[in-house]
Amino acid sequence: GQNIDQPTEMTATEGAIVQINCTYQTSGFNGLFWYQQHAGEAPTFLSYNVLDGLEEKGRFSSFLSRSKGYSYLLLKELQMKDSASYLCAVRGNAGNNRKLIWGLGTSLAVNP
Amino acid sequence: DGGITQSPKYLFRKEGQNVTLSCEQNLNHDAMYWYRQDPGQGLRLIYYSQIVNDFQKGDIAEGYSVSREKKESFPLTVTSAQKNPTAFYLCASSPRTGRQDTEAFFGQGTRLTVV
Numbered sequence A: 001g002q003n004i005d006q007p008t009e010m011t012a013t014e015g016a017i018v019q020i021n022c023t024y025q026t027s028g029f030n031g032l033f034w035y036q037q038h039a040g041e042a043p044t045f046l047s048y049n050v051l052d053g054l055e056e057k058g059r060f061s062s063f064l065s066r067s068k069g070y071s072y073l074l075l076k077e078l079q080m081k082d083s084a085s086y087l088c089a090v091r092g093n094a095g096n097n098r099k100l101i102w103g104l105g106t107s108l109a110v111n112p
Numbered sequence B: 001d002g003g004i005t006q007s008p009k010y011l012f013r014k015e016g017q018n019v020t021l022s023c024e025q026n027l028n029h030d031a032m033y034w035y036r037q038d039p040g041q042g043l044r045l046i047y048y049s050q051i052v053n054d055f056q057k058g059d060i061a062e063g064y065s066v067s068r069e070k071k072e073s074f075p076l077t078v079t080s081a082q083k084n085p086t087a088f089y090l091c092a093s094s095p096r097t098g099r100q101d102t103e104a105f106f107g108q109g110t111r112l113t114v115v
Helices: none
Strands: A003-005 A009-013 A018-025 A032-037 A044-049 A053-057 A060-065 A070-075 A084-091 A100-102 A106-111 B004-007 B010-013 B019-025 B031-037 B043-051 B054-057 B064-066 B076-078 B087-094 B110-114
Touching: A003 A084, A009 A018, A018 A032, A018 A084, A018 A106, A032 A060, A032 A070, A044 A053, A044 A060, A044 A070, A070 A084, A100 B043, B004 B087, B010 B019, B019 B031, B019 B087, B019 B110, B043 B064, B076 B087
Parallel strands: A009 A106, B010 B110
Antiparallel strands: A003 A018, A018 A070, A032 A044, A032 A084, A053 A060, A060 A070, A084 A100, A084 A106, B004 B019, B019 B076, B031 B043, B031 B087, B043 B054, B064 B076, B087 B110
């Protein structure tokens, strides 16, 4: 089967660093995405990894290890507005019409 | 500005009525998707379309129908056969190219409440 696991909830303090992990088991792999979703709003794209290693984008970084089926999203210098749900998604192979397979999301609460 | 538009943002319907949710994009994307999101659950794929006049069932298509007569539009009808229609519905689009790093762009969502 296909499965993506993320922690359900996390809490962190303003100004700190937090790492949100994602492990996946999918039939085929064509990239891993991280999205941010504020309550009642649409998900917005944060990052994409298809090769092993770290991708950095300002305060956000994302890491991928394909051999371990593992990714993490690293948020630095946390701000209150970072309180949101963070969704991990994997794009399957061509046989699945390259659909995105979604995790349940990690709800991050940033406290002052 | 290019984007993907869902309307309305909030929709109320009586049980037993069909309702159609609108999704329009001017991004020139080939692929379009409909997802449903319930509290505590991830995004679940209802239907998707890779090209005009073609669409495929997703994981939870029962009780829903779609059409793709134009590239820009992918309306979703929630029929009376859908047992639990109250949910947050998200439409998304993406380019259908050879490149893999083509993320999905989402509309603002429609929150449907059936009473």
